[in-house]
Amino acid sequence: MIYLDNAATSHPKPESVYKRIDFVLRNASANPGRSGHRMAIEANRVIFEGRESIARLFNIRHPERIIFACNATAALNLALKGLLQPGDHAITSDMEHNSVVRPLKFLSQQGVNVHRAQASREGSLDPDEISSAITCETRLIAVTHASNVIGTITPIAEIIKAAHNKEVPVLIDAAQTAGAVPIDVEALDVDMLACPGHKGLFGPQGTGFLYVSPKINLNPTVFGGTGSRSDLDRMPDFLPDRYEAGTLNTPGIAGLGAGAEFIFSEGVGAVRMHEKHILSRLIDGLTRIPGVRVYGTGDIERRAAVVSFTIEGMDPAAIGDRLDTDFGIGVRVGIHCAPDAHKVIGSYPKGTVRMSPGYFTTPEDIDRAIEATGVIAADRENHRYIPVSSPQPAIPRG
């Protein structure tokens, strides 16, 4: 199949990822950080190297401040719930994924005041607008690095600068950019960075992490054994143990490390260049199809590899269904766990068809996806297609 759902989970992974996971599962999956025998030490080393590989890729000076989590959602929950207290003010945007929206909603019920900065119709956030929303109670700004619906890249460097001028830290949700768009943690002076392992970083599902800068002190949100200071009835004070309760996913982290190494050796710049090339071709092709509407900015420099579109008069679910069934093309349709972003771009409640290519997507894959979309749109135009969601033939336009 032609897999264009990399924004949900990347596929395929580099061969080295599969191999590393299998090797570690078979040979080094003792408990890391618990026991002292050779296989446990080997498991420890796997975890250590995973942290080192990620640190190198993101230019993180303190690898021990990379907290492994089972996905970006868990990382974001730790960042938000570990920092924000009742009475605090937090700024976010209306382009956020439910992994930020839902924890913030929960916190707002606990007395945290949440301000949502409005994005433009293209999904852009204005650093000045965010800065002007800062009050003396503002404890955090939490924004996505790129919309998971339309790919618009947030100007995080400018937002971080503006926020730091007022001594407010920034949490970056890098779900759509980690591994695919260069992020230099030290140069940007990132306070917190939440990343999934299973998307651009080519790790398996079940992995992710939160980077926490030395300036940030979070309360732990999950409590349990760490293999360290086991005499205490509270979490240890040092990182990463303070935030890593229970047995870590050693084989998963091994795969994540292999993914990070793969990207480091290819160069994030090369990944980004490939994705921009592919993205450009995709947007170009889709835009030319009569009846197709592509959302978001046409400026490739400000886009991650996510393209949302609709075909006039057609249910996105029906388009996705046909792309899969008739053309073997996998996409994601609907509102992509980000209802407000669809309200911003005007595609709520039915949502869009989202094509998200990746580093392994070829120009030929893109051409076939464009061609298939063209056929579906033409069939709709010529009344040859009955939408899945309608029991009656669709009424012709015009």
Place this chain on the structure above:
Amino acid sequence: MIYLDNAATSHPKPESVYKRIDFVLRNASANPGRSGHRMAIEANRVIFEGRESIARLFNIRHPERIIFACNATAALNLALKGLLQPGDHAITSDMEHNSVVRPLKFLSQQGVNVHRAQASREGSLDPDEISSAITCETRLIAVTHASNVIGTITPIAEIIKAAHNKEVPVLIDAAQTAGAVPIDVEALDVDMLACPGHKGLFGPQGTGFLYVSPKINLNPTVFGGTGSRSDLDRMPDFLPDRYEAGTLNTPGIAGLGAGAEFIFSEGVGAVRMHEKHILSRLIDGLTRIPGVRVYGTGDIERRAAVVSFTIEGMDPAAIGDRLDTDFGIGVRVGIHCAPDAHKVIGSYPKGTVRMSPGYFTTPEDIDRAIEATGVIAADRENHRYIPVSSPQPAIPRG
């Protein structure tokens, strides 16, 4: 090596577990529950079948009430923090792992009153004592099914009965028993069961689950995308989605499912019988060595496959080190994330050497472990061994 650290993480896994994980990683690791294309549907099926396999093994009538978690610690955190509110009373024991101790300590700081039932020196908990600690504010009893330090099995059937007589639910921490000791959720009328995937169930690290009976209503503790009711800014009301935020560990759950199927086909009874046989041999052999003290009950029926021992006058760390270095035997030493259990049995603060065999441990492995321990104890006796923790030759006893 001879791996006797199965209480931390089981090793090896059945070949089917390795194969299933690799297959799913390569062929079905799209995002489960998010997209509608064939690979996403396949990922969905993997998750569904994982739940079904676990349900069959534990006789769980409602598979949708199996909440996947990244480890037992996360499952226990959900159970405890999702249920207990300030002012509530909870009963636990002094045999618990830090995965129960630490969340309860956190909750006690939020106003939950925690009573700790005292275990006997053998680690036994008395259902009558627990029952008599119930007050009208008691909202939960949380106990381990078997001590991770000395293996003593808790009489959960009796505790559940006594608790239900007073309408109090019980949370079972099955970290040391899931997959190795039969647990019939429906027959026992279990309220909540927390299990790691990577121990007796033969799944990979990064997996685990909480079963929540229909009588229990938990508040979600992690918030984020579920792929369902994405229009809501709160978690959906239905299970399992209500408690499963973010992308699930599809390949891990595939491996966990394969592990559960392996056990189901062998029969938990057969696993238990093998482990009792091995355990008996181990305890017997260790007990005969002069200077060795084995902790816990000698009644194999009341023991999971965990054996703690010390050698008089020797640091457990030094014993573990020598077992690994000179004999290639992997064990875990220290206090095993359960400081209070060591206070109960009298081995605090240095702890014990813990040997935890598994289903793949052979009688020959056990014999070699006994022999090695005998050599170490004899060397100590004959002043041939300098403990690692001492810079000077050890002072001979007597």
